[in-house]
Amino acid sequence: MIMGTGAGGNVWTMYQVSALSAAGYEVITFDNRGIPPSDVPPGDYSLADLVADTAGLIEALGIGPCRLVGTSMGAAIAAELAVSRPDLVTCCVLMAMRARADKARKALWAGDRALAASRAQLPAAYDAAAWVFQMLAPTSLNDDVAVSAWLDIFKMSAARRASAGGQDAIDLISDRRETLRAVPVPCRAIAFSHDVICPPHLCAEVAEIIPDCDFVEIGPGGHIGYLECPDEVNTAIIEFLDKHR
């Protein structure tokens, strides 16, 4: 399972690992480069770096070809790996993924880059509030108990996100439609209804472009819909993986 930008592989243990294990799968999660205890090399990283890291891990463990489940940047890693190293990949679940960026998503990326470049230190409380608006669906935002927990989590994980700085440079806005047309394995794209980072219509585009790919939309969920609607997401993952045992 491949995590998105700035988060650790342990995020999958909240809801996905136990469900997939119960369904009979051996589940492997890991920290991408930039997330300790994995290495945090200085400088900017590229998607190709993380694709190579993932290929190296699969080879080191001797588990290829295997099924990949990724979200956001992790989904982009999975799809690229399927193209460059089809010998390592059986099938992919691609959550919250885009094939290209529209104006709003380009602005989002540019804004985040400008903020990182400015080295402005936003107060933790403001930063956490800005994050929950980008990550959660209104249903979660309007739930006092849920949103309070999320605000705490984003406050506490600020240091981790900051240390993953090299990941911020990874280009997730280029047009990857050509690459995706070459994905040679069966895929399922999962979109979250209220995702502002990867809105459903851009996620659906991924499913249209990959030759053998279906599409499932799950709601109400934001960019981290796998934590907001875990049961529906786990069902969609397991149903697809079972088809490709």
Next chain:
Amino acid sequence: MVAAELATSRPDLVTCCVLMAVRARADALRRALSAGERELRCSGARQPAAYDALISVLQMFSPATLNDDAAVSAWLDVYEMSAERRAAARGQDAIDVTSDRRAAFRAVPVPCRVIGFSDDLMCPPHLCAEVAEAIPDCDYVEIGSCGHVGYLERPDEVNTAIIEFLDKNLAVMPDALTRQISIGSEAVTTCPMYPLTESGWPTSARAMASLCS
């Protein structure tokens, strides 16, 4: 909020109110956002204009607008260009918009219409609807596919909802009209449905206020 508070404190100045994107209280997220913004102001940290604009656009608009390339480009420009104006209005940032005002809303003595916007992240529809429940004589209209600035995203629907409500409240205008007569208009005698001025019945709150004062 200004309109509702004015209706309570100076009912002589107010015939009726349309209240858009208004809350009677803040929930956990909206309190956290206000606190975070206050901390940001106090910290003196300066966000790059591009970041500031995109956060504003994400918070102000509905997905329908965010997914429209032409619209979102125009709005990003507007927000980047208006950064200075927003900075100049910093005194407004100190205004308390998180206290519980439900008791105050219960005292609003004039007919009101609350308009909620379906995708409003600042004043979500369920908190907007609460205002309509608190005000004794108030109905509630929700407009779809728009965010906190729904009056700019769905102007036709919003204008229709405003005008329909204002038209209904023409019925309560005779007092104002009588007052106008008493301060010297000879032209109008009876019918409150017809304009006091050549340009038409003044329907904006401002015109009403000047009419009655």
